[in-house]
Amino acid sequence: MLFSGVSACSNTQENDVGAVPASTEDVIAGLQIVDCLLPGQLRKLGNMSYMSPRRPVKTTAADCRIRGGEYVAYDRADYKTALKVWLPSAEQGDAEAQLAVGEVFEKGLGTEPNYEVAIFWYQKAADQGNKSALFNLGTLYEQGLGVEKDRLQAINYYRQAWGMPEDSLIYQETAQREQQELRAELANQLKAKDQQLALLDRQVAALKKQVGSANTSTAVAQNAGAELATLQQLLKSVHNDRASVERKLSTIPRLRTPALSMPKASPTAAGGGTKFDDMDFGRYYALVIGNRDYAILDDLETPLNDAREIGDILEKQYGFQVQLLLDSDRLTVMQAINELHSVLTEKDNLLIYYAGHGSMVNVGERDTGYWLPINADPPPNDAFWISNEFVSNHLGRLQAKRVLVIADSCYGGLLSSAPGQLFLGQGRESDNPEYVKYKLPRRSRLLMSSGGDKPVIDEGGDGHSVFARELINVLRANKGLLSAPDLYAQIREPVTQQAALNNFIQEPVYKIIKGAGHEVGDFFFIPKVDVN
Structure with a gap:
């Protein structure tokens, strides 16, 4: 082992003189990271003494025991036990606890993930400037989990999480690349919608001609009329979809960035x-x-x-x-x-x-x-x-x-x-x-x-x-x-x-x-x- 200063025995083992040696499984259990609820501290305010609220932390099971905390064994933890530790502090406005609650719902912990609730708690923490919550929101927007997929919004959350100003060249380069890709994707969607509209217009014109023809029987005209109504409804829907795509395209800003080169050094x-x-x-x-x-x-x-x-x-x-x-x-x-x-x-x-x-x-x-x-x-x-x-x-x-x-x-x-x-x-x-x-x-x-x-x-x-x-x-x-x-x-x-x-x-x-x-x-x- 080439690490200098590494102790031969882990600080997670409680090997006091006279203590019963820990089994391998006990040691491994002590190395697991758990949701730990530390006891309150005795504090004084003037002549009055009081206990501070219990404080949740993530730490090893062994460290939690040493500090007198309460936790659920790693392999028995689920979202209910995790929430028991974090939710009270989250409801009182603690941003780190709100982040932890969001992560509980995103991971699922023994049940299906609930991304919508995760976003709710991440947003509360993000509103207080919590960087991890901002980043987690970015990942959910990037993947479209619990929200409509929006990579530009994801980039903006990442920028805030990492403390980038909006005029940062790194942010502008990334946003510009994503904007170009999104602009090309939306342009392709517009082209496809225009092709659909042209096809529907030809079909509508043909049906109108058939309905108005003197040689068309009543039954055929009725059927053609029903088809015409369906096509006109579909035509309206495609027009609306195209307008939505066009609106998205019009909201994409354009950025410019200069080229840079790295100085050579040894x-x-x-x-x-x-x-x-x-x-x-x-x-x-x-x-x-x-x-x-x-x-x-x-x-x-x-x-x-x-x-x-x-x-x-x-x-x-x-x-x-x-x-x-x-x-x-x-x-x-x-x-x-x-x-x-x-x-x-x-x-x-x-x-x-x-x-x-x-x-x-x-x-x-x-x-x-x-x-x-x-x-x-x-x-x-x-x-x-x-x-x-x-x-x-x-x-x-x-x-x-x-x-x-x-x-x-x-x-x-x-x-x-x-x-x-x-x-x-x-x-x-x-x-x-x-x-x-x-x-x-x-x-x-x-x-x-x-x-x-x-x-x-x-x-x-x-x-x-x-x-x-x-x-x-x-x-x-x-x-x-x-x-x-x-x-x-x-x-x-x-x-x-x-x-x-x-x-x-x-x-x-x-x-x-x-x-x-x-x-x-x-x-x-x-x-x-x-x-x-």
Whole structure:
């Protein structure tokens, strides 16, 4: 383990002298993030003493116990128990509690999601300036969940969530691109409506001629008259639809943005962090996990090769402090993630790479993804699986400024319910100084998955998976500052093409990890100056 300062024992274990050692399952239960209701505090006002209201927080079960809080066991929690913790504070106007209630209804927690109610609570929190609520509203508008789909409205919510002024070049570039696409889509709709109207006009004219003809029998004329009435009603409906499309088209504003170029500079290591030009990117850490040899499941071929080589590149070429976990069980992986809290500071960068089996469980309208450690049982027994929710909950508590998860496993894209990013921009973002300087001070929680919410192939990359092979190639070839969107742009098409050569459909995805504290930041790779 190359992380300096990592304690050999987790702070979630209560190992006082004379205490009964905790079982593995007790330790794992203590690592889960729960809805915790802390006790009130005794306060004084003059000569009067009183208890403050109980305060809800999200924390580990072990921490909740230590602080005397009340919670429901992770595997028994549902929306009713979660609401019991958060709803009283939400009703009193607490924005964080309103956000939590919205997330309860969006996730469903044992029942079907209720997006309309989620929007209600998100809007209450957003009205108080809560950034996470604004972002969550954006994702729902982008996907059309609980509201009519509106990507421009989604972009505007994202802008507010990330503190972008309306005249920000990044916002204007993204909005302009979306406006152009929407304008083209609406123009196509208008063309289709005009074609429908022309066809209906010809049919109406033909029927009118038939009804008015002296040679038409009474019965035929009556039938033609009924058809004419139906067509005229349809004609009116299409006219109304066309007018609606035209109104939408007329409301799309036009923006202009200048082109920018990134100044060339060599990165240098200074002050314990990585610097590029006049920008300090902080320290870099990586948790690299590769699982190949499974106790019960079928063994894989490439995860150990993938993890070793990617860990080597990150350490030697990019200066990461790397913790490499090979063929790890559930407890080992979960403790490693939990121990990151004691290592990372608010200036640091964290990359988590996972290669191994993945699976999913369908819960109502949504699918939940899992990483499968080497002691995992086959589906549907998920007792020893590591849920995506465990990972994302811990990412939300980490102090690290920038976090990127790269998941090369089946269903790896389910780590985030957010849609693909709208703020990807065009061209190489790494060469855009406005982009880099704006993104750098802001938190990021990002996911790059080898195959979205679908299965992926284990081989096809000359001893590596097809995804790992392209990732390795791009990282090795890179000589300057490289943003995560540019990394994704360079590997997406080659992975898709190489998978097709292996008679498989696979397309990587790149998106924000929703609910983990993303604030429009990005993740940047900067090679060391002494790399040949």
